[in-house]
Amino acid sequence: MPSDRIEDYGLIGDCETGALVGRDGSIDWLCWPRFDSPACFAALLGTEENGRWKIAPIGDAVVSRRYRPRTLILETRFETAAGSVLLIDFMPPRGTDSDIVRLVVGESGRVAMRMELVLRYDYGRVMPWVHRLEDGSLRAIGGPDMTVLRTPIETHGEDMHTVSDFEVAAGETVPFVLAYCASHRPVPEPIDPFAALADTEAFWTEWTARYEPAALDGKIDLPEPWHQAARRSLITLKAMTYAPTGGIVAAVTTSLPEWLGSTRNWDYRYCWLRDSALTLFALMNAGYYDEARAWRDWLLRAIAGSPEQMQIMYGIAGERRLLEWEVDWLPGFADSKPVRVGNAAADQTQLDVYGEIMSLLHQARLGGLPESPEAWSIQVSMLERLDDIWREPDYGIWEVRGPPRHFTLSKLMVWLAFDRCIKSAEIFGLDHVPLEKWRAIRSEVKGDVLARGWNAEVGAFTQSYDDTALDASLLLLPMLGFLDDDDPRVRLTVEAIEADLLVDGLVQRYHTSTGHDGLPPGEGTFLACSFWLVEALVLIGRLADAEALFERLLALRNDLGLLAEEYDPIGGRQLGNFPQAFSHVALVNAAHRLAAARAGSGDRSEELQKGEVPA
């Protein structure tokens, strides 16, 4: 059976798609050729019969694993009574076709192994035709998809599975390569798995060598465990960046549940403007500006056209139609139904995305990314649109499925959008814009938020206007520069959220029991919000508390340093889509802010998020 613990999985990928490999040596999730393609291994959301590829010793083994340092190459070690075997899994940077390479390396003794390949295209449903080719490789074709398995050892068919029983002795290596291409194309050329390993290692180590945590007065030094954690998160974010277009997916999975057995199961294999913008903040603060430029260009293509038609999310190449439907033949992870493909949130109005985009583009300018005249003119028309709609209710950062409301964070982000564009115009001399009008709207929005978002009786900014409920999204308040650092309303809001929304020290987004989000109650604590609390605590001067919480959060990562969207502190398990960009972004930002605060300097992100020019 596939694992029922999300943290049992590790990620491999080629920056166009990603696969999840279990501790048991089984690849239980893979969408080929793109992140959002139908899965050919979908056991994660069903059973082995929905597709998986397992290589493991026959019988009991003690399992340990790690990533090869500074790479996305996964090493799973199986120690058995007969000896030890290392399984090396990776996807080489994409050439013409896409490949998964699995190397079975004998380390000691002689170990009996079994390989079992169950290919089921179209989310576990379509059984392909399998033929042996003249060179001995196996070709599996079904509809638009073709995969080809190459290995020097013998394989045979058993109950519609391709299997092989073999032995590996100390010093021997048995390679397996599974290649994908469209079924109308010629069979992919074979690759050399050992050369591919060297290329893949070089690709990732060169990329990670560019990591430079930035501070206002130069480099910041992170303590080694934090540095390692942030680096692993950055590698994970890079792996979720679709190289051909620069689009960034929110996660590589669909429908891992936010609560076991619940219906809160969503498809995250798309580019949310919010999640992507926050990812870019983290990448830029780590010195990665190429990705920022690629994403800005992706954004300009995706939202090109009329600003009224701007969506809050797109496909990885900028596709607009992300129709949500249910995969009724998959039972779901740990029986959590439905499995969804597509995401109806694509049609929502969420005002906060304007703030995140404007803030990101302003930060990119401050960081020296060359100016793009198209970017500025799109920003100007987006603000015109925002002026038309900001007084309307929206669905908010949490994409509620209940009725729209005046979410306080949404309005704060409207303020941010105008503020950052005003600052860009002032600092960079970007003219031909109605600056006075923008300044007037910024003041109007601020007055509105202070009058209706602040509740003096509760002593906090609340989830929505004229409301009493709290919301963890307002932990972002201290980072925006909306109020002075020493304004008591900032500290009071952080403390009120701490008092009301913590479960065993971790942060819930809001109380789902109110039913306001239009969904049945119950979900885990939200990891990104918990990291935001770390940053908020730093900013209100509680460094020791911030550090303690950060260390606690680091300990929640799985053995490979990966995080899902949520965590259940009672059950002690990760929940939600995996690995999730939001969680990893928040980890990197919290690490940088803490390290800078420890060293007594403002970190770059702090000043840049306030939209100011570094000294």
Ligand SMILES: OC[C@H]1O[C@H](O[C@H]2O[C@H](CO)[C@@H](O)[C@H](O)[C@H]2O)[C@H](O)[C@@H](O)[C@@H]1O
């Ligand atoms: O909770 C309901 C919503 O959950 C998903 O949205 C969440 O994930 C998004 C991607 O990471 C994130 O941008 C958003 O802030 C989160 O609330 C889901 O995609 C929505 O369809 C759903 O309504």
